[in-house]
Amino acid sequence: MKTQKVSLLVLIIGIALQLTSCVKDLDLDQIDDVVLTPVYEFDFLFSRIATDQFIDPNTDPTIIIQPPPIRDTLNYDLLSTDFVVDNLERVELTFEFSNTIERDFVFEFGFLNEAGQRIGPSFDIVAMAGNGEGTDPVITTEVIVLDTATINVLGAAAKLVSSISVQNVTSTLQGVLELKSKGTYFIIYEP
């Protein structure tokens, strides 16, 4: 008799729990719509060039020199991981030149693959001439956008090549050219 009573009670409680415990108003399919869109900023290239690094100060000041471009090759594989290639939507490279040297400079850069061959486009920026040593530097800012197609090509990049060129200099020129830059990486990741 008692056993019956208790079984009944347990049953009622069981059913009550079943009926009342549920997961309401949820749409778990929304997980398919999850998109991560983080934006990362990382430093890119930096540079500091003073006139005495490319002009011999003892040169006769009346001679106009055409110095060879200052070329450089760096290891650069930040764009080459699968995650980046697959999920990087856009990169904005922001360059900021501060120049006190009274000449325009041309900064050019591009990428090489493992085999040392040029891949993707080359980019060049003109850093405007400054007003001489001791003056406020002249600022040139430029943003270069790498779109998805370019990023896909640059997935094979292993090295970065750059050059800085200037024309018609004399040993009387004084000043500094500084470059600061950053990359803003826009990720679109659908897990």
Place this chain on the structure above:
Amino acid sequence: MKTLLYVFIGLWGFLVCSQNKETLYDFADIPQSLLLNPGTDIRFKYHVGVPFLSQIHVNAGLKGGSLYDVFADDGRNINEKIETTLNKLTSNDYLTFTQQLEVFSFGWESKKNNSIYFSGGVYQELDFIGYFPKDFAVLAYQGNQDFINQPFRFSTISGSGELLMVYHFGYTQKVSKKLTFGARAKLYSSMLHVRSAKNIGAFTTIETPQGSNIYQHIISNADVTVRTSGYASLRDIEAETSSEEAKELVNKLIGRAILGGNLGLGIDVGFTHKIDDQLSVTGSANDLGVVFYTKDVETYRAKGNYVFDGFETPIQFSGEESQNFLDEFLDAVPLDTLSSSYITMRPLKLNGSIKYAFNPYDDGSCDCFLAGEDPPFRDALGVQLFMQFRPKRPQYAASLFYYKRLFNFLRTKVTYTLDDHSYYNLGFLLSTHIDKINFYISANNLFEYTNLAKARGVSLQLGFNFLM
């Protein structure tokens, strides 16, 4: 990444409370109350738990949010809801899950000294707590652009998980009319353990107007450790999924369950002090112990400092060699795999209560007590406190309870608990005593069963015993 996201969001609604068993604590009619306080003032002469059915316990909780916060079918975009939830959660919010299964249990009153009751048994326990890695969730979800000059702290990465068997034996003694004291020795055999706690250091992107580039990206004083035991040897098996391999995995785990794992020792102690016939105070400490991890140990540790401010060009002006960014990073913050032994404390739990009992069975309506003994009370009211030590900080809970013997064969307890998860936690325990058979079932957060999606914690336990 995907797996992590799924696991975290998936477990959201279903996980986490502490191991608080507020309904079972000091419920002296059920032998499992001895596992919470070996000094419980029990009245039975012997007990045997029905193997594998004497205590089934599941406890899940989440502090800070619920499944509903993210998956509500309300027309809003899920990414918007994730962002809102992400901003709301802190690194002190967590997800916890505890499951226990009593394999067997038994107890008997000493023949030589009937004031002593011996009890023992074996149970399996799975315990997990994961704190919300707030800073790195933000870094993954939003990036560093909006968080320049703000540190992403490694200390927000914290959690632990363990699967183990517990072999225990203890005694409960009525020292005097007023005092019952008990102690229990425990032998732990850990099958799997993972823990990452007390990580330090930070990743910060700072603006450097006077520096050589726009920013400096700094990893400062990083020291991040993940300790594992029992994992290294399973990892190789997991890679394959043939039935042979699965069998090997099961055999390995069973071997560890029967004292072949990493062993540890611990004790439970507790008391009941009767201030007078009706008023009593209880207290207990559970799992005061350590496990020694010496077998199959693998610890991963990344430690170091690193500063990155971009690529200098032309490199020849600085006289430095061009290096790969990743190589340089790995040299500065190396990831080591160590196999040195370690010791971890079991999560200590403290319980205490004050109880006022009233309305005794002195009207002759119950033959539920022996001649010479005081009749049991039908009602009791009281307060209980609970505390559990966790990797970051202790968890607390406070409960009001009301115990009621509706009939001699049907005894109940209702609790109202305040804890990390909610202020509306109503718990209920129902225990039937028919002949020698005891069945009990208990659940808390009853309000939340109406919609588990909004639940922040759910606990359920049930079991069968033979009692006399």
